[in-house]
Amino acid sequence: MTPRFILPALFAALSVPTLAQAEEIWVTNEKDDTVSVIDTTTMEVVRTIPTGERPRGITFSHDFSRVYICASDSDTVQVMDPDTGEILYDLPSGEDPEQFVLHPDDRHLYIANEDDAITTVVDVVDRRVVAQIDVGIEPEGMAVSPDGKIAITTSETTNMAHWIDTETQKLFANTLVDSRPRHAEFAKDGRELWVSAEIGGTVSVFSVSDQAEIAKINFAVNGVHEDRIQPVGFEFTDDEKTAFVALGPANHLAVVNAETYEVEDYILVGRRVWHMAFNTDKSLLFTTNGVSGDVTVVDVAKRKAIKTIKVGRFPWGAALRP
Amino acid sequence: MNRVFRMVMVLAVQAGLFGGASVALSDAASEDGLHMAMTYLSARPPASPTLSNLDPVPDDLGAAGAALGLEDNATTGRFLGHHYHLETVTVSPEEALDAAREALAVSPYLIVDAAPEVLLGIADLPQAQDALIFNVGAAHSALRSAECRANLLHTAPSYAMRADAVTQFLLFKRWSKTALIAGPAPEDQAFAAALETSLTKFGLKPGARAEWGIEADMRRTAAQEVPLFTQKLGEHDVLLVADEANDFARYIVYNTWLPRPVAGSVGLRPAAWGRVVEQWGAAQLQSRFSERAGRDMQPRDYAAWAALRSLGEAMTRMNSAEIETVQSYILSDNFELAGFKGRPLSYRGWNGQLRQPIPLLHDDAVVVTAPLEGFLHQSNELDSLGVDEPESTCRAFGGN
Structure with missing residues (x-):
């Protein structure tokens, strides 16, 4: 490490406890090539940071000293210093990286290469591609089990969840889901896998041990045609008893009881709601609304939208920086 | 051939x-x-x-x-x-x-x-x-x-689905007065008929219609011929053109007697893709x-x-x-x-x-995709495009 790198690192290490930095939600703006940084206390955009072309997936390293950004049209994953907004270096990512997930080892990124029907595994320390796995057409949703043993890629046109053994980096199962699967998350200590299907209009729940489908969640919003109900991103509350599901052009979030798989509520948010992120104590939820170009802040306890924050064009991904 | x-x-x-x-x-x-x-x-x-x-x-x-x-x-x-x-x-x-x-x-x-x-x-x-x-x-x-x-x-x-996409847009824009130019090919005539049927279906009255019959090379003469040809169509909000091979239609745009938008086979086009x-x-x-x-x-x-x-x-x-x-x-x-x-x-x-859905597009962008908001249907909004079940005379599928 050269002195050039030590100084900012020292500064960052010193400044965090003293400045008591506010927590932030980082939002990628797909059509602006920027990230909007929202202060969760003031609920205002405090910084707008340029990125590579068409930023979509965004996630932080476990110590939050690095932020990884899928710059889809630059065909790279950018690694940014979140303090300075400086791009430190690019990771090899395969073509058109759309969405990714960081393995619990904090070292391996599993990246969906949308145009190539490939999942790329990248070692972020050695900055090299460890494996490329052939999956279905238009891979998008990425998840990794809490124990790190299983990674999931969903493919939008093949309509499958592909189960990857992270030890061998090979597929060990492929399960059909409804049309255009978009997002996947493990739940309940890794016992369940949830997959949303945008055109199918459903969320499927799989038992991880045998990859069997155990539930399918349907949605119905008053005054919205069922074809417009298109589940995309979703997140769980800490107790994993509740899931919030973005319904795309239905412009609503669904509040799902994760134990009974029943929908309890719908919350009106911005247009074509896409992905979301909680604040640290999960009292607030921030949704990206692609068409209206804003972020809706939802009060989780009251299940109500409380504020709209204008960001860049076509906000896509969201990630918390505590 | x-x-x-x-x-x-x-x-x-x-x-x-x-x-x-x-x-x-x-x-x-x-x-x-x-x-x-x-x-x-x-x-x-x-x-x-x-x-x-x-x-x-x-x-x-x-x-x-x-x-x-x-x-x-x-x-x-x-x-x-x-x-x-x-x-x-x-x-x-x-x-x-x-x-x-x-x-x-x-x-x-x-x-x-x-x-x-x-x-x-x-x-x-x-x-x-x-x-x-x-x-x-x-x-x-x-x-x-x-x-x-x-x-x-x-x-x-079908022609009917594409025509209905256009008409929904006309209603949305309140461009209720139309004129139509139809080409001589059977496909042109079929699309023109579908456009007129669609206007009637959605409660608009089809306006003046002219049959394209000019043999001259429009690449050289459009600026002289088209204003004259379209002058006789009278007052209208939008000019519809049915020319499925885009033989003459491309020479109509901007050469009309009245400055009017053009839709159909050229200009604002309803297309599956x-x-x-x-x-x-x-x-x-x-x-x-x-x-x-x-x-x-x-x-x-x-x-x-x-x-x-x-x-x-x-x-x-x-x-x-x-x-x-x-x-x-x-x-x-x-x-x-x-x-x-x-x-x-x-x-x-x-x-x-x-x-x-039928996108309505021009060379540079999709203007809007039909069915447009507000065109409701009792079972599927997509069925507001084209012949719907009650009007269908098809019996081969065991219906009606």
């Missing part, structure tokens, strides 16, 4: 292999798993000459869409042990029946690009009675109504296609892709290549195809037409 042109391409894609390993059908069929063989039969009449040479008809129009559909199916199939085989055959219209007989001897799944009378000839072959035929080219309304066939599905939208469609993940389909074909995806390519994908979706979901299973699933309420148009696509159970 009397010259007989025939091209046969066998493309068999095997599960577990990449890069479209080409093997003869008989060899592939010995592979384990399920097999579905399909034939793409192009028997289009030769394209009529047009004044402009700007937009030549690609040789692989439609076939390139089918090839992409095959690849998409095969990718899914390789995870399931499902194998897809496509034979592409190009013949003259006169040879179409023989080619169809040959294809049906191999497989009951036939995707056809041909004129209506040829299509019906194929659908009525004794060999076709237990077959499933997809029409990817003919937009004629009769094929979906009085002349419908139970073994004939349509992935190409176009280069400018990019929402709802369409950009991915566009790039997969153009990488493969080296050109932009056109409506006929999209219709062929949708036909292949419909068959693939049925085999994937039903785990069967049997015609009865595939056909009944495709026509059932459970069927849905992700067609990159923002809504699930399905088939109308009463006439075999693929329900689909």
Whole structure:
């Protein structure tokens, strides 16, 4: 490490406890090539940071000293210093990286290469591609089990969840889901896998041990045609008893009881709601609304939208920086 | 074109292999798993000459869409042990029946690009009675109504669907006064009739109509001829033009007597697909296609892709290549195809037409996609485009 790198690192290490930095939600703006940084206390955009072309997936390293950004049209994953907004270096990512997930080892990124029907595994320390796995057409949703043993890629046109053994980096199962699967998350200590299907209009729940489908969640919003109900991103509350599901052009979030798989509520948010992120104590939820170009802040306890924050064009991904 | 042109391409894609390993059908069929063989039969009449040479008809129009559909199916199939085989055959219209007989001897799944009378000839072959035929080219309304066939599905939208998309936009804009120029070709006349029917259906009164009959080379004379020609159309908000080959229509825009927007075959066009469609993940389909074909995806390519994908979706979901299973699933309420148009696509159970949104586009962007907001329907808003069940005179599907 050269002195050039030590100084900012020292500064960052010193400044965090003293400045008591506010927590932030980082939002990628797909059509602006920027990230909007929202202060969760003031609920205002405090910084707008340029990125590579068409930023979509965004996630932080476990110590939050690095932020990884899928710059889809630059065909790279950018690694940014979140303090300075400086791009430190690019990771090899395969073509058109759309969405990714960081393995619990904090070292391996599993990246969906949308145009190539490939999942790329990248070692972020050695900055090299460890494996490329052939999956279905238009891979998008990425998840990794809490124990790190299983990674999931969903493919939008093949309509499958592909189960990857992270030890061998090979597929060990492929399960059909409804049309255009978009997002996947493990739940309940890794016992369940949830997959949303945008055109199918459903969320499927799989038992991880045998990859069997155990539930399918349907949605119905008053005054919205069922074809417009298109589940995309979703997140769980800490107790994993509740899931919030973005319904795309239905412009609503669904509040799902994760134990009974029943929908309890719908919350009106911005247009074509896409992905979301909680604040640290999960009292607030921030949704990206692609068409209206804003972020809706939802009060989780009251299940109500409380504020709209204008960001860049076509906000896509969201990630918390505590 | 009397010259007989025939091209046969066998493309068999095997599960577990990449890069479209080409093997003869008989060899592939010995592979384990399920097999579905399909034939793409192009028997289009030769394209009529047009004044402009700007937009030549690609040789692989439609076939390139089918090839992409095959690849998409095969990718899914390789995870399931499902194998897809496509034979592409190009013949003259006169040879179409023989080619169809040959294809049906191999497989009951036939995707056809041909004129209506040829299509019906194929659908009525004794060999076709237990077959499933997809029409990817003919937009004629009769094929979906009085002349419908139970073994004939349509992935190409009808003239009526495209006309209704235009009319919905006119109502949305409150452009209620129309004038119409119709070309001399049968397709032009059919589209013009559909436009007038649609205006009436949505409560507008069709305005003045003129038949295009100018023989002069518009590339040189449009600025003199078109103002005069359109002057007689009287007052209108929008000028509709029905010229399916875009022979003269392209010379109308900006040369009209009154400064008016133009819609129909030129200007604001209702089309099943176009280069400018990019929402709802369409950009991915566009790039997969153009990488493969080296050109932009056109409506006929999209219709062929949708036909292949419909068959693939049925085999994937039903785990069967049997015609009865595939056909009944495709026509059932459970069927849905992700067609990159923002809504699930399905088939109308009463006439075999693929329900689909119709983008209204110009050269640089999609203006809006029909059905437009506010055009409601008791069961599916997509059925506000084209002939709906109560009006349908199709009886082949056992309705009414």
